[in-house]
Amino acid sequence: MSKCVTYFAALALGFSLSFSSSIAFASSVIKIGVMQPLSGVYAGPGQSGLNGLLLALKEYETNAHQNEIDLIILDTEAKPARAPELATSLLEQHKVDFVVGPAHSGVAMGMIKVLREKDTVMIIPNAGAAAATGPLCSPNIFRTSFSSWQPSYPMGKVALEKGYRDVYLISWNYGMGRESLEAFEESFKAGGGNVVNKVLLPFPSANFQPHISDIAAQDPDAVFVFFAGGGAAKFVKDYDASGLRGNIPLLGSGFLTEGTLEAQGEAAEGVITTLHYAEQLELQKNLEFREAFHNEYGHYPDIYAVQGYDAGQAINMTLNELNGDVSDKRAVIDVMEKLTIDSPRGAFTFSRGHNPIQNIYLREVIDGANVVTGLAAEALEDPARGCKL
Known part of the structure; x- marks a missing residue:
């Protein structure tokens, strides 16, 4: 058989x-x-x-x-x-x-x-x-x-270690977007960080320009986002086209640059993300x-x-x-x-x-690749809040 x-x-x-x-x-x-x-x-x-x-x-x-x-x-x-x-x-x-x-x-x-x-x-x-x-x-x-918490939580600590105290948050208003921003906030605020604004866009809106203009006006130390797929490609390109790349660091859950680097091209250079995998x-x-x-x-x-x-x-x-x-x-x-x-x-x-207890890697886009630059969290366990097992 x-x-x-x-x-x-x-x-x-x-x-x-x-x-x-x-x-x-x-x-x-x-x-x-x-x-x-x-x-x-x-x-x-x-x-x-x-x-x-x-x-x-x-x-x-x-x-x-x-x-x-x-x-x-x-x-x-x-x-x-x-x-x-x-x-x-x-x-x-x-x-x-x-x-x-x-x-x-x-x-x-x-x-x-x-x-x-x-x-x-x-x-x-x-x-x-x-x-x-x-x-x-x-x-x-x-x-x-x-879990949605795992890739984003370590980035709050990374931001603080890099000296970023005022951060602007933006994502789509759906489960993964909200939970990702909340995870970043949890570690960032616990270390004394300040969220200057938190924007939740209707999913899957890609009308980013008004908010990018607002970022430029508020001039935070850094921006943290959750976007994926086509939305991620467009946000990174719009961010670059507005002249913010190189002036206000762009941070994200790793899905911002996972599978999107080819579409983002040069605009993605320098973007910093955290994720549980990297090709290299x-x-x-x-x-x-x-x-x-x-x-x-x-x-x-x-x-x-x-x-x-x-x-x-x-x-x-x-x-x-x-x-x-x-x-x-x-x-x-x-x-x-x-x-x-x-x-x-x-x-x-x-x-x-x-849920996997796993490493979360710190990655930076260098020459068109997500290059691992460190370990953002070792053997990170999701808190499983509300789980009765």
Whole structure:
């Protein structure tokens, strides 16, 4: 019997599935549901995370028990309204052992409503909503990415260390934006910093010019932002075009320059960010992963691929520890809670809320690359506020 890969709403998306070869399997079927945005504005992160997951599952071919892996891949289109229906189908119709997803925090909240406290293990490979490993934490919910608090909290201390006492904050008015600014404020104000203004724009407005003009008028020591994707590219370019680059330092959660540097070009030079990964990390695991990913897909991976890969690693390690037997769901959770995952970002374990305890790197854009200039926080654990585990 060969590994079986099942597709729903994703047949024409051209996934690389070279691992689906003819191999004899002796043990039970492991069903893995995947909920990622594979079309629409979040298709890039969704496909990247899926590719990372598939690469990890390909490595599982070498296991001794050789379970059949049955993948059910659903396209969420990054629409929160679809999440409960899709999650319910994976839980009740397909009876999956694991659900991996999503990229979008709104979709994650819809999935959690269905999957929380069920036997099926949910592994979040991107969405950073604090509630997932905070107030809505559950024994069966794990995250291999980050909480919204983690990348931004260390930057408050970095700003103070650089002598910045008056900082202007700006982001979109949605969960990730608000939570990112709040995390920065927490550490910055605790050290005596002053927030001169805090702007929350309607999502996904990219009308930045009036606010950039206000920044110039207020002349703070620095600016801290959370933007990602196309919005991040436009903000950085508008900031540069207004003549502020080089005069007022621009700081951000790492997603400001993650996957956006090519679009930002020269305008991004000197931007300082904090994130749990950087492409140039000189770790053996990172070097091996990057080459394996490039060989498989023809391009190098980003943070979304790393997080998807680590979701796959968590599944692989759990299956190996249990000799492929996932019939005891409590045993599955117990094993996962104790994992140490050798990630391309650096090894991490899970916190009490099942969020990665991980390094946060300080990065600066130099010659078009996110160059690691230091360690902003070592083994940073999200506080998991409201988690009752």
